[in-house]
Amino acid sequence: MRMLEDELFPxxxxxxxxxxxxxxxxxxxxxxxxxxxxxxxALFLIALTASYLSFQSFVDxxxxxxxxxxxxxxxxxxIRVSAEVRRAHGISVLVTGAAGFVGSHVSIALxxxxxxxxxxxxxxxxxxxxLKKARKSLLASHGIFVVEGDINDGRLxxxxxxxxxxxxVMHLAAQAGVRYAIENPASYVHxxxxxxxxxxxxxxxxxxxxxxxxxxxxxVYGLNEKVPFSESDRTDRPASLYAATKKSGEEITxxxxxxxxxxxxxxxxxxxxxxxxxPDMAYFSFTRNILQGKPITIYRGKDRVDLARDFTYIDDIVxxxxxxxxxxxxxxxxxxxxRRPAQxxxxxxxxxxxxxxxxxxxxxxxxxxxxxKRNVVEMPGNGDVPFTHANISLARAxxxxxxxxxxxxxxxxxxxxxxxxxxxxxxxxKNL
Ligand SMILES: NC(=O)c1ccc[n+]([C@@H]2O[C@H](COP(=O)([O-])OP(=O)(O)OC[C@H]3O[C@@H](n4cnc5c(N)ncnc54)[C@H](O)[C@@H]3O)[C@@H](O)[C@H]2O)c1
Numbered sequence: 001m002r003m004l005e006d007e008l009f010p011x012x013x014x015x016x017x018x019x020x021x022x023x024x025x026x027x028x029x030x031x032x033x034x035x036x037x038x039x040x041x042a043l044f045l046i047a048l049t050a051s052y053l054s055f056q057s058f059v060d061x062x063x064x065x066x067x068x069x070x071x072x073x074x075x076x077x078x079i080r081v082s083a084e085v086r087r088a089h090g091i092s093v094l095v096t097g098a099a100g101f102v103g104s105h106v107s108i109a110l111x112x113x114x115x116x117x118x119x120x121x122x123x124x125x126x127x128x129x130x131l132k133k134a135r136k137s138l139l140a141s142h143g144i145f146v147v148e149g150d151i152n153d154g155r156l157x158x159x160x161x162x163x164x165x166x167x168x169v170m171h172l173a174a175q176a177g178v179r180y181a182i183e184n185p186a187s188y189v190h191x192x193x194x195x196x197x198x199x200x201x202x203x204x205x206x207x208x209x210x211x212x213x214x215x216x217x218x219x220v221y222g223l224n225e226k227v228p229f230s231e232s233d234r235t236d237r238p239a240s241l242y243a244a245t246k247k248s249g250e251e252i253t254x255x256x257x258x259x260x261x262x263x264x265x266x267x268x269x270x271x272x273x274x275x276x277x278x279p280d281m282a283y284f285s286f287t288r289n290i291l292q293g294k295p296i297t298i299y300r301g302k303d304r305v306d307l308a309r310d311f312t313y314i315d316d317i318v319x320x321x322x323x324x325x326x327x328x329x330x331x332x333x334x335x336x337x338x339r340r341p342a343q344x345x346x347x348x349x350x351x352x353x354x355x356x357x358x359x360x361x362x363x364x365x366x367x368x369x370x371x372x373k374r375n376v377v378e379m380p381g382n383g384d385v386p387f388t389h390a391n392i393s394l395a396r397a398x399x400x401x402x403x404x405x406x407x408x409x410x411x412x413x414x415x416x417x418x419x420x421x422x423x424x425x426x427x428x429x430k431n432l
Contacts, residue, residue, distance in 0.1 A: 069148045070156055076163050079118050082145035083164040087114030091325060094166045096120045097173030098146045099132040101278045102317060104139060106170055109318045111144050118164060119146030127279045135276055151195035157202035168325050169203055171214035177280050178383040181241035192245035196252055204260040209331035211263035213324045216250055218270040218388045219243035228391035231346050240383030254344060261338025263331040265324045270350030270390045274314030274410055275417030286364055287418050290372045298357055299379040301386035306356040308387040312349065313405035320349040323399035350390020351403045363408055367415040
């Protein structure tokens with residue numbers, strides 16, 4: 001200390017020196033005090049930031065919870081009422097993708113015959129969500145409740161199975177469309193792979209386990225050239241990511257059937273069309289463009305061959321879905337283990353009479369009474385296949401599936417719906 005003072009005050013001894021020493025002491029203490037104040041302030045700021053961050057995360061979590069569109073007593077009641085079976089030996093079905101084209105039709109058909117139906121749909125914007133909302137309103141007018149949620153939400157799914165012991169799941173939710181995979185491949189993985197697994201996990205864990213009927217696709221036949229396409233044909237050459245995810249779905253469902261005893265029926269739909277259809281499909285967008293006087297793009301295959309599709313009317317597909325639900329055996333698992341082998345089936349649901357795309361356009365021109373501005377181009381390599389043609393003998397024998405609507409009749413009904421839905425005054429409507 002002495003040494004320190006000497007160094008600090010080397011000149012005169014006495015009072016001054018002492019006073020100066022006091023002054024420096026005070027300065028030292030002030031300095032020390034201000035350092036500790038700064039330190040305290042720093043601590044205070046750190047604590048404030050930490051509590052702000054944890055408050056933020058609390059707010060985030062709770063707002064997620066609060067903004068979730070499901071849960072609560074009223075919600076559960078709506079589900080129970082919608083799932084009520086109103087006929088002897090009826091079934092209660094969770095329909096995923098219920099606000100979609102096929103899902104809305106299947107839901108109404110099940111409800112009409114007295115089965116219990118609860119829908120689930122995430123109302124994504126792959127195509128105009130207002131059409132999905134309109135389908136939801138249509139279902140609501142029949143007394144069918146559609147839950148707004150994602151099949152990737154495992155908590156929601158297990159809640160649904162807690163509220164209702166569904167006997168069947170009709171799984172139609174998916175990222176559909178072949179070309180969109182170039183733009184947004186992740187959406188196919190999200191819904192068709194991850195979502196499927198989450199759904200199957202919920203089905204596996206449910207007690208009782210439901211029987212699962214789900215939509216695969218004719219696109220799994222990929223680059224095959226042998227026609228008509230049969231269920232036993234190879235399906236290992238998909239031409240699009242969509243097809244690849246549907247093929248994966250067939251393998252994934254097989255695994256859940258094998259390990260957990262889930263009863264599985266996969267349906268390979270062939271180009272489904274009709275009222276309340278999907279705006280991304282050719283017959284729909286052609287209709288829109290023809291009516292608006294815009295050109296339509298018609299793809300042509302190798303060597304100028306016209307593309308052809310086995311167009312299948314929605315009512316026939318619905319009958320195939322109901323036939324599958326009615327013939328599905330019970331799942332055989334419980335507590336995550338199968339007790340004995342369970343049913344695993346795959347069926348083509350098509351129309352067995354392919355029609356070329358130019359013929360489809362001619363039929364539309366006739367019903368719309370407008371000439372199309374055709375723009376014929378080579379088919380780009382974006383996932384489309386040149387033709388589809390279903391062999392439906394297996395579905396006929398085992399599901400009693402028998403399509404009855406040809407493209408002429410089906411398109412007439414579609415055009416009638418389209419004009420009404422989009423507010424066109426039909427020209428010469430007596431012809432429709
Ligand atoms: N329409 C056809 O020609 C056709 C042909 C072959 C296969 N399929 C298959 O049939 C099923 C139904 O097709 P569609 O024509 O009715 O299609 P769609 O797009 O009209 O219906 C699917 C519905 O599923 C919903 N959905 C998508 N991802 C979801 C998710 N992660 N969680 C919850 N909901 C989700 C969508 O919002 C949509 O309403 C699909 O699996 C499709 O791949 C359809």
